[in-house]
Every structure is written in structure tokens, then in C-alpha cells.
Amino acid sequence: MTRFIFITGGVVSSLGKGLASAALGSLLQARGYKVRLRKLDPYLNVDPGTMSPYQHGEVYVTDDGAETDLDLGHYERFTGVASRKSDNVTSGRIYQQIITKERRGDYLGGTVQVIPHVTDAIKEFALAEQDDCDFILCEVGGTIGDIESLPFLEAIRQLGNDLGDNAIFIHLTLVPYIASAGELKTKPTQHSVKELRGIGIQPHILMCRSEHEIPASDRRKIALFCNVREEAVIPALDVASIYEVPLRYHEQGLDTQVLKAFRIDDAPPPDLSAWQNVVKRVKEPEGEVTIAVVGKYTGLKDAYKSLQEALVHGGIANNVQVNIEWFDSEIFESEDAVVHLENVHGILVPGGFGNRGAEGKIAAATFARTRLVPYFGICFGMQLAVIEAARNLAGVPNASSTEFGPCPDPVVGLMTEWTHEGATETRSETSDMGGTLRLGAYPAVLQGNSQVGGIYGSTSISERHRHRYEVNINYKDRLEQAGLLFSGMSPDGRLPEIVENPDHPWFIGVQFHPELKSKPFDPHPLFVSFIRAAVEQSRLV
Numbered sequence: 001m002t003r004f005i006f007i008t009g010g011v012v013s014s015l016g017k018g019l020a021s022a023a024l025g026s027l028l029q030a031r032g033y034k035v036r037l038r039k040l041d042p043y044l045n046v047d048p049g050t051m052s053p054y055q056h057g058e059v060y061v062t063d064d065g066a067e068t069d070l071d072l073g074h075y076e077r078f079t080g081v082a083s084r085k086s087d088n089v090t091s092g093r094i095y096q097q098i099i100t101k102e103r104r105g106d107y108l109g110g111t112v113q114v115i116p117h118v119t120d121a122i123k124e125f126a127l128a129e130q131d132d133c134d135f136i137l138c139e140v141g142g143t144i145g146d147i148e149s150l151p152f153l154e155a156i157r158q159l160g161n162d163l164g165d166n167a168i169f170i171h172l173t174l175v176p177y178i179a180s181a182g183e184l185k186t187k188p189t190q191h192s193v194k195e196l197r198g199i200g201i202q203p204h205i206l207m208c209r210s211e212h213e214i215p216a217s218d219r220r221k222i223a224l225f226c227n228v229r230e231e232a233v234i235p236a237l238d239v240a241s242i243y244e245v246p247l248r249y250h251e252q253g254l255d256t257q258v259l260k261a262f263r264i265d266d267a268p269p270p271d272l273s274a275w276q277n278v279v280k281r282v283k284e285p286e287g288e289v290t291i292a293v294v295g296k297y298t299g300l301k302d303a304y305k306s307l308q309e310a311l312v313h314g315g316i317a318n319n320v321q322v323n324i325e326w327f328d329s330e331i332f333e334s335e336d337a338v339v340h341l342e343n344v345h346g347i348l349v350p351g352g353f354g355n356r357g358a359e360g361k362i363a364a365a366t367f368a369r370t371r372l373v374p375y376f377g378i379c380f381g382m383q384l385a386v387i388e389a390a391r392n393l394a395g396v397p398n399a400s401s402t403e404f405g406p407c408p409d410p411v412v413g414l415m416t417e418w419t420h421e422g423a424t425e426t427r428s429e430t431s432d433m434g435g436t437l438r439l440g441a442y443p444a445v446l447q448g449n450s451q452v453g454g455i456y457g458s459t460s461i462s463e464r465h466r467h468r469y470e471v472n473i474n475y476k477d478r479l480e481q482a483g484l485l486f487s488g489m490s491p492d493g494r495l496p497e498i499v500e501n502p503d504h505p506w507f508i509g510v511q512f513h514p515e516l517k518s519k520p521f522d523p524h525p526l527f528v529s530f531i532r533a534a535v536e537q538s539r540l541v
Contacts, residue, residue, distance in 0.1 A: 010192030018071030063438025349381030382509030
């Protein structure tokens with residue numbers, strides 16, 4: 001029978017529950033077990049798709065087209081198990097399903113209540129699609145004490161009773177250091193566990209986040225007051241790289257204590273060689289490169305979490321340290337890009353929505369093209385690179401995107417605007433924003449003699465998308481005559497997926513998001529190649 005591990009957090013948010021869950025999943029996987037990870041989010045949005053990146057960070061997209069929490073990216077990067085739509089649920093989605101059923105009359109006139117209807121729906125989600133997994137790890141978002149998370153906590157409490165010995169609870173808390181007193185304080189952890197026990201959940205294991213070593217005396221104190229075994233109080237200390245986390249947690253006995261809680265005494269030792277190799281490459285690089293990321297949401301690095309990690313993965317593959325310089329693209333609309341980009345070894349323009357900062361991204365693409373600096377355009381970054389080429393190479397000075405408003409030369413637009421005899425897609429004040437994007441994995445066909453064909457080593461690929469606008473196929477011939485190669489297309493030949501500049505050392509734009517499939521032990525080939533090109537550039541500077 002599948003065993004369930006429920007992970008909760010207390011004291012403050014942003015302690016790293018997602019990373020802790022991913023690391024534990026990787027440790028169990030390293031022992032030969034089949035794992036799956038899930039996220040229960042208490043907020044009322046149906047999904048994070050319509051939320052500002054500044055509100056919730058990156059929106060992570062799965063192969064089956066779900067817009068999910070960024071923690072699912074951690075899960076995939078650490079375990080290699082592809083996440084699905086069924087691995088992330090929110091209060092909004094739960095309530096939406098229940099209200100839809102109520103309106104249909106499915107409850108036969110009965111009163112619809114949080115218990116049992118909401119909690120049953122949460123339990124049904126947690127137990128679905130077990131796929132013969134040995135362990136399913138369910139992370140509950142939010143912090144103990146939050147009113148919105150109470151239905152989820154009640155649901156996992158019930159599951160603890162339903163599953164008996166096949167379920168355990170792990171609670172992640174903060175042990176802060178008070179500098180003026182020179183002491184670590186255990187009281188926040190004690191109160192957090194008290195709150196958790198007050199709603200009927202007794203944690204089996206405590207993970208204590210701290211910037212300082214937690215003395216044995218403090219661990220004994222926490223164990224005594226929180227009613228857990230002393231060896232089940234696991235220090236979760238800060239590390240230089242997130243890829244050290246599985247190794248450090250194993251040293252502290254996390255996976256051992258989990259197996260002990262399940263009374264499993266015949267588990268094989270973990271094979272951590274892949275993680276040891278990754279950490280060695282991170283800590284002992286043979287060089288370094290600087291990559292400029294010219295984006296719209298650079299004030300919050302979590303808005304580009306997968307992108308940031310994919311660049312690190314490219315560095316691991318090339319055994320170099322990748323230094324990222326974050327630039328708000330708006331600065332290039334009023335300043336010369338040369339001032340900021342002169343000494344970088346590569347320029348990456350990521351995805352985004354809306355016209356704010358778009359001209360600054362185009363200026364960055366112009367700099368990369370004319371100065372022969374490696375350029376990587378992703379989604380919006382590809383579209384703007386095409387607009388830049390149309391304006392400056394193909395003689396289309398008014399080239400733009402209909403995303404910014406009506407324009408005489410819509411080099412980028414909604415597919416319906418240039419495939420159905422001029423028909424346009426409009427949005428009324430009452431129409432939904434959610435679910436209108438091209439989402440999930442789609443195939444593409446590559447030219448065999450192209451640069452990307454060599455990078456992938458294949459002419460057939462599948463990548464994840466998240467966008468609404470497309471490069472207008474009607475401008476393809478004109479752009480190719482000007483020197484821009486459309487080296488990747490949708491199988492029906494209607495949608496450009498990849499463009500490259502054959503006269504440039506490394507100038508590639510992709511309509512999809514390759515960062516979503518990159519992993520530390522399996523870096524995405526485009527990022528490996530991009531960082532390799534940056535290394536070559538660093539030798540020229």
C-alpha cells in the first residue's frame with residue numbers, strides 16, 4: 001500500500017517546505033522507492049495562472065497543461081518525476097468543483113458544508129492516481145494558524161486516521177537566532193506544534209530551519225515540549241547551494257527517521273553519487289561566466305525560479321559558475337544598453353506579458369545581435385527578437401505585436417488574427433482570463449542541418465508552452481530572406497517554434513519554456529549549449 005507523508009509549515013512562511021519536500025522525495029528515490037509529490041494550496045485562486053509573478057512567483061507548467069505552484073518545479077528538478085495537473089490543487093479549485101456539483105443538484109438537496117464535503121474533496125485529491133507509488137508526499141501550503149488552511153489540515157488529520165500506520169506528519173518550523181541575546185529560541189517551534197496538536201495532528205518528525213547549529217540541548221528541549229523523539233528533531237540549516245540539501249538532510253538522518261516512523265527496517269542505503277557529483281561541480285567550478293537576464297519581474301527572483309536554476313544546470317554541465325546579473329528591461333528604454341551589457345558573456349530575455357519594458361528587451365536583442373554576444377530569447381524574448389529582426393534587417397520599421405495594440409505590421413499576434421481571414425479574438429469585460437493560453441507540451445519539428453538540430457541531436461522534440469501570442473507565419477519568407485532562420489516549426493508548419501541567426505555565434509529564440517524541463521543531473525541541452533557559448537564569449541572579452 002502507498003504510504004503518505006504530509007508536510008506542514010509553521011512560525012513564518014518561505015521556510016522552504018517545497019524544497020524540503022523535494023529533497024526528501026529525492027532521498028527516498030535514492031533508496032530505490034517510487035515517489036510522487038503533491039501540493040495543497042489554500043488560496044482561493046483556481047490556479048496561479050492569473051496571478052502577478054510578484055504575488056506568487058513563477059507559474060510552473062506541466063506537460064498536461066496545468067498552471068501550478070512553483071514548488072512543483074522543485075519536485076521535478078529533484079526527483080525527475082514529471083508533475084501533472086493532479087499534483088496541485090487550490091481552495092479555489094476545490095470550491096469551484098463543489099459549487100458546480102451543488103448547482104447541478106448532485107447533493108440531492110442536502111446542506112453543503114466544509115465537513116464533510118470540502119474535506120472529502122481534498123482527501124479525494126490526495127488519494128487519487130497513486131500509480132503504485134511507494135510514497136506520496138503532500139505539502140500543505142501556508143502556515144499553521146492561517147484561517148484559510150484549516151480545511152486542508154482537517155482533511156489530512158482525517159487521512160491520518162483513515163490510513164493509520166501508512167501516514168506520517170512532518171512539520172517544518174523556524175528556530176530563530178536572537179543576536180542581541182546570542183541565543184537560539186525554541187519557543188516559536190513549541191507554539192507552532194501546540195497549534196498543530198490543537199487541531200488534532202501530532203507530528204512524527206520536526207524539521208527545524210536555522211541559520212546556526214542547533215545544540216543537542218535545544219534539540220532535547222524541542223523534543224520534550226513537542227512530544228517527538230529527540231532523533232526525530234532534524235536540523236535544517238542554511239547551505240550554499242540548494243543541491244546540497246539532500247546530502248545534508250541525509251547526514252542529519254531525515255530519511256532514516258521517515259523509514260523508522262513507517263517501521264521500515266530493511267531499506268537499502270541511498271545512492272547519492274549523482275547529488276555528490278552535482279555539488280562537487282557547483283563548489284569546484286573551473287571558471288565563471290556572467291549572464292544578463294533582461295526581464296520585467298526582476299524585483300522578485302522567484303518569478304524566474306526555473307530559469308535561474310536552468311542557468312545553474314548549464315553551468316554544472318560546463319563546470320563553470322554562472323553569475324546572473326538581473327536587469328529591468330525598462331532601463332534600456334531610456335539608456336544605452338552598452339553601458340550595462342558591455343562585459344556580460346550572454347544575454348537572456350525571458351517570457352512575460354504586456355508592453356511594459358518591451359522596447360528595452362528589443363534594445364537588448366539589438367545589442368546581442370550587433371555585438372555578437374550569445375542571445376537566448378524565451379517565449380516573449382523570441383517574439384521580440386523576431387520584431388527586432390523585422391525592423392532592422394527585413395525593412396519592416398513598424399513591426400510590432402498586437403499584444404501592444406493595433407499595428408500596421410503584426411509580426412506577432414493572436415493566431416486567429418492571421419489565419420482566419422482577418423478574424424480577431426476579442427475579450428469582453430465578463431470573459432475569463434484563466435485557461436486562454438496555449439499550455440503544456442507540444443511537439444516541434446527541427447531542421448536537421450540547423451544549430452538547434454545539432455543541439456538537440458534530433459529533428460523531433462516536445463516542449464512546454466505558456467503563451468497566447470504567436471509569431472506571424474505570413475512574415476516568415478521575408479524574415480528568412482533577411483537572414484533569420486525558422487529552424488523549428490509545429491508539425492503542421494503553421495506555428496514558428498524556434499528561430500536562429502546563422503550569421504551569429506549563438507542567437508536562438510524559442511517559443512516554449514525549456515527551463516521547465518531542466519534538472520541538475522539532466523540539464524536542458526539549450527542551456528548547456530548557451531552557457532558553452534558564453535564560455536567561448538568570455539575568452540574573447
